[in-house]
Structures are given as structure tokens and as C-alpha cells.
Amino acid sequence: xxxxxxQAPVLTPTEINRLGTAFCTAKILMSALELGLFxxxxxxxxxxxxxxxxxxxxxxxxxxxxxxxxxxxxxxTDGERYGNSSSAALYLDRGKAEYAGGFxxxxxxxxxxxxASLTAGLRTGAPQLVGREDQExxxxxxxxxxxxxRRFLGMMDALNGPLGAELAAKFDWSGYHTVVDAGxxxxxxxxxxxxxxPHLAGTVFDLPPMAEPFAEHMAEFGRRATFTGGDFFADPMxxxxxxxxxxxxxxxxxxxxxxxxxxxxxxxxxxxxLVVYDQMVDDQTPDIWxxxxxxxxxxxxxxxSEYPVADCEAWMHAAGIDNVTAISLGEHDTAVIGRxxxx
Ligand SMILES: C[S@@+](CC[C@H](N)C(=O)[O-])C[C@H]1O[C@@H](n2cnc3c(N)ncnc32)[C@H](O)[C@@H]1O
Numbered sequence: 001x002x003x004x005x006x007q008a009p010v011l012t013p014t015e016i017n018r019l020g021t022a023f024c025t026a027k028i029l030m031s032a033l034e035l036g037l038f039x040x041x042x043x044x045x046x047x048x049x050x051x052x053x054x055x056x057x058x059x060x061x062x063x064x065x066x067x068x069x070x071x072x073x074x075x076x077t078d079g080e081r082y083g084n085s086s087s088a089a090l091y092l093d094r095g096k097a098e099y100a101g102g103f104x105x106x107x108x109x110x111x112x113x114x115x116a117s118l119t120a121g122l123r124t125g126a127p128q129l130v131g132r133e134d135q136e137x138x139x140x141x142x143x144x145x146x147x148x149x150r151r152f153l154g155m156m157d158a159l160n161g162p163l164g165a166e167l168a169a170k171f172d173w174s175g176y177h178t179v180v181d182a183g184x185x186x187x188x189x190x191x192x193x194x195x196x197x198p199h200l201a202g203t204v205f206d207l208p209p210m211a212e213p214f215a216e217h218m219a220e221f222g223r224r225a226t227f228t229g230g231d232f233f234a235d236p237m238x239x240x241x242x243x244x245x246x247x248x249x250x251x252x253x254x255x256x257x258x259x260x261x262x263x264x265x266x267x268x269x270x271x272x273x274l275v276v277y278d279q280m281v282d283d284q285t286p287d288i289w290x291x292x293x294x295x296x297x298x299x300x301x302x303x304x305s306e307y308p309v310a311d312c313e314a315w316m317h318a319a320g321i322d323n324v325t326a327i328s329l330g331e332h333d334t335a336v337i338g339r340x341x342x343x
Contacts, residue, residue: 023115028068030108033101038084038092041075045083102154109151114299121299128299143209153213157188160246163277163330164192170327171337173197173242176272180205180240182232182264183248186213187225190244194221203228203238232260237267246277249312250294253303258315265319268340274321277335281306289332312336 011019032038035055040046046054052062066082069075074088084093091100110129114121117128142148173179177199181190184204194202201224204214208229218225228238233256237243243264249257261276268274279290294306313324313336321338329335 025068025072027108027112028065029072029074030104030112032065032069032074033092033104034108036094037069038074038088038101039094041082041084042089042093042095045078045081047081051082099154100158102151102156102158106151106155109148110300111296115296118295118299121295125298127302143207149209149213153186153188153217156185156247160185160189161192163246163333164189165196166329167275167277167335168193168196170329171273171275173200176241177201178203178240178269179242179244180238180267181244181246182206182237182260182267183245186210186217187227188217189246190225191218191221194224201225203240205230205232205237207231232263237263239267239269241269241272242275243268243272244275244277246275248278249276250278250297250306251301251304254307254311256303257307257311258318261312261315261321262319265316265321265340268321270340271342272340273337274316274319274340275335275337276312276316277329277333278312279306279332280309280312280334280336282309282334287332293332309334309336313338 035057037051037055040051040054048062048066051057051066052059057065066075066077070077070082073085074092075082076085077083090096091098093099094101114128120126121128142152173193173196178201179190179193180203181187182205184190184206187202187204190202190204194200202221203226204210204218205228206214211227211229214225214227218227230237232248245260245264249260252260261274264274264276279287279293281287281290281294290306297304297306309326313326316324316336316338321340324336324338326334326336
């Protein structure tokens, strides 16, 4: 009998049930976002009847739905009318630049249905995207569908914006002039770097359909920001002093991650740097959210997952990168940074 394993505090049955039904409150928030409730309330407080008409809801579940949102601190009420809480007014109104609901909008659309099949995913190791057998066709379909692409880009921006601002401050950019973001989507990460460092020019390398969203999103930077369309498994990446691979490797199988790091290294100018960031998993500093996101990658992609920091360091060393160090970025990400020797 094993008696010496470490123990966690005893949870009460109520706490266990609350843990197991947290998906209900999560879905209430995601549905409120999907319905545009907070965006409508940004126009001013409304009564239940007004909200019902504006948002298009059936009266049956309305009161309970609103009551939960009040108790979660997302909306407020004086007993007559409902309005946004300060958090919702700041972050959940689609009309604001600070809008942070992009991740949850896509989570509602993709993650929530996939997680309903977690048990099957755990048994089979197969992705569980509902109704989408062919993952590549699903991705191509998403890229070709403007509203799906907008939701995808909103999610990326919500995640990578704060990370870009932090790397702009934490990394010494003074000796570098060009930065390439491979798999950089519409450029939101690079935008943070260019904003903070006027001497930098940035290039995003991504699939060709990203050209238009990039042009729109990066117009303020003029010629300082350029886009190169291509496939990072088939085409050479554009060269630059610093090359970034962010939230890219977790989409692919381990041998493909090593290949991408090698291809990225080839594009780094001698003396330049390679930066890889992801929500890497680390037994030394466990992070429940990173394991959750790793499972999420397993449910949404054929062979993706998060990976240990040590694996990333090994891919970099194998590609000829040295002086490899790891720093934390945001709440959950790790950036592994290395230098390409001068010669
Ligand atoms: C998960 S997103 C990461 C976006 C951004 N770097 C970030 O940190 O939010 C992965 C990006 O890789 C791009 N991508 C996927 N397959 C690609 C390929 N074969 N060649 C180039 N880019 C690709 C996608 O279009 C997408 O923008």
C-alpha cells in the first residue's frame, strides 16, 4: 500500500460539484459574448424587456441568465435596468480597442464543442473538432470565411498583444534592425514591437490569405511593416535580425517543430536571435492552464500539444543556436531565446 504520496486538501462534495459544473457559468459568459449582450449594453442600461428585444432572447431563461451574469460581476442591476459592470464596459464591448473577448468567442465556437468529446480524445488521441474530419480543409475553410477568420484573428490578437508589448520591453532590441514573425497572423505581435522601437522594421510571414487582414491591421506603420505570403514548411522564411515563432510550434508534431526551428534558424542573420514562445509545460513550475491548453491543442489539431522548455532548447541547439535562455512572458508563456553565431 502506498502511503507516502503528497496529499492535496480535502474538498467537500459541494466544492467537487462546483468544480465539475464550472462549464455552466463558462458557457453563460460565452453565450453573452456570442449574443453581443455587453456590446448592446455599452449603449446604456436597459430593462429586461428592452434587452430581450435588442438581443433577441426568449423570456423563459432570460431572468436566470441575467441573474448569473450579475452574480459573476459581469453586469449590474438596480432592480429595474441592467448595465455593464466596469470589467464588461472595459473589456467586453466589441466596439472598444481594449476588447478582450476574441479568445472566448472562438473558444465558444471551437473549444467548447471539442471539449464535450474530451473522453473520446483521451481514449483515441484523435482530434475532436465536431463535424470536421479533415483538419486541413477545416483550416482552409476558416481562412476563406471572413467571419470565422475575424474570430480567429481576434483570438490571436487578444493573446499575443500583451506578449508583444512585454517582449518589446524585456528584450534588448537596440542592436537589431529587422524582425520577422513567422506565423505572425495579421501582425499584431509585431505591431507592439514597432510601436515601442521606432528603429525596427517588421515582416510577417504567414499563409497568403493573411495578406489582406495584415494590410488593414498594419496600415499605420507604412513601409516599416511588410507581409510575405508562403508556407513555412515549403518556402524559405524571410531573413531578419530577430526571428519570432510564437504560438506556432504547438500546432505541430514534435518532428515538425524541430524542422520549423531549423528552418527559422536558417533565416536568422548571423549574430541575430531566434525567439520561440508558447505556453510551454514545465514540471518545475506547474501551471494548470498550460496543461489545459495542451489538451486543447490535442483536441483541435492532429498532432499538436504544448511541450517542455527543455525540448525547445534542444531543437535550438540542434539547429546551431547557442546562448539559449528561457524567460517568462505574460502569465502563462515562456519565451526561449538564443543567438545565431556570427559565422
Ligand atoms: C496559432 S497562430 C499564431 C499567431 C501568432 N504568432 C500569435 O502568437 O498569436 C498560427 C499561425 O500560423 C499560420 N500558419 C499555419 N500554417 C502555416 C504555414 N504552413 N505556413 C505559414 N504560416 C502558417 C497561421 O495562419 C497562423 O497565423
